[in-house]
Amino acid sequence: MKIWAIIASLALASLPVRAETVLITGSNRGLGLELATQYAADGWNVIATARSPADDAALQDLAAKYETVRIETLDVTDHGQVDALATQLRGTPIDVLINNAGVLGNPNIQRLGNLDFSIAHQLFETNTLGPLKISDAFLEHVASSKTKKIMNISSIVGSITLTGGNIYFYRASKTALNMVMRNFAKDTANRDIIVGMIHPGVVDTDMSAPFDIPKVSVQESATGVRNVIDWYSRETSGSFMQYTGEPMAW
Numbered sequence: 433m434k435i436w437a438i439i440a441s442l443a444l445a446s447l448p449v450r451a452e453t454v455l456i457t458g459s460n461r462g463l464g465l466e467l468a469t470q471y472a473a474d475g476w477n478v479i480a481t482a483r484s485p486a487d488d489a490a491l492q493d494l495a496a497k498y499e500t501v502r503i504e505t506l507d508v509t510d511h512g513q514v515d516a517l518a519t520q521l522r523g524t525p526i527d528v529l530i531n532n533a534g535v536l537g538n539p540n541i542q543r544l545g546n547l548d549f550s551i552a553h554q555l556f557e558t559n560t561l562g563p564l565k566i567s568d569a570f571l572e573h574v575a576s577s578k579t580k581k582i583m584n585i586s587s588i589v590g591s592i593t594l595t596g597g598n599i600y601f602y603r604a605s606k607t608a609l610n611m612v613m614r615n616f617a618k619d620t621a622n623r624d625i626i627v628g629m630i631h632p633g634v635v636d637t638d639m640s641a642p643f644d645i646p647k648v649s650v651q652e653s654a655t656g657v658r659n660v661i662d663w664y665s666r667e668t669s670g671s672f673m674q675y676t677g678e679p680m681a682w
């Protein structure tokens with residue numbers, strides 16, 4: 433090897449490798465907080481967003497523990513706030529954008545004979561339109577990164593094949609999320625963006641509290657979700673997966 437090549441390779445080896453950056457919505461509790469915790473522990477830069485972070489002790493503790501955790505205020509239904517944050521972060525590559533924030537709403541007002549249509553708007557704005565707005569607003573940040581992934585926490589209850597009745601609005605908002613993001617995958621494939629929709633399991637968080645069914649721990653779910661995020665590639669972009677790594681029926 434020529435002397436200049438040896439010097440160049442030594443110089444490159446001494447350069448710090450840029451840590452990857454993940455942006456997570458709804459990172460103040462539940463699955464979002466655990467994802468932020470695990471990514472931070474693995475040395476990632478974490479942009480942890482929440483709608484009222486000043487009140488979130490666990491998230492503040494996480495940022496105090498890891499200087500790589502940066503907290504930003506973001507209500508996913510506030511498009512002005514989404515655009516402002518995208519502008520503020522212009523020039524920051526985001527390797528993995530995780531649309532995690534979500535609302536279930538009261539299941540009792542999402543069943544036949546007792547449908548309260550007034551909550552449907554909140555569910556669609558949070559679970560479907562928020563992720564679309566954020567993914568569009570942060571497209572350049574993701575496109576300028578090394579990893580280029582937009583990952584969406586979807587749900588088995590959005591599966592048309594497996595539907596079991598009730599929770600009309602929540603189900604429909606997750607089915608619509610899948611359509612919106614599959615479409616997004618098609619439109620951005622020419623920019624090498626990788627899009628995923630992941631069912632995280634029935635996770636033991638505040639959201640699943642109304643349901644007396646077997647649940648996985650938030651740690652197990654987040655670990656599985658992260659493995660699936662790693663698994664996604666250009667070839668598998670646009671697919672719907674479970675946190676276990678198995679495909680999810682549409």
Ligand SMILES: NC(=O)c1ccc[n+]([C@@H]2O[C@H](COP(=O)([O-])OP(=O)(O)OC[C@H]3O[C@@H](n4cnc5c(N)ncnc54)[C@H](OP(=O)(O)O)[C@@H]3O)[C@@H](O)[C@H]2O)c1
Nearest residue numbers: 458461462463507508532533534587634635637638639640
């Ligand atoms: N738990 C399950 O069994 C399960 C199963 C399938 C899919 N999922 C999905 O997994 C994701 C995480 O849910 P989780 O179980 O962790 O529920 P969770 O404990 O209820 O947490 C929901 C998170 O979303 C945030 N959020 C809600 N509306 C928001 C808004 N407008 N702007 C910003 N953040 C908002 C909440 O923030 P606040 O604290 O401010 O309310 C909270 O951080 C959701 O997309 C959910 O649909 C959950």
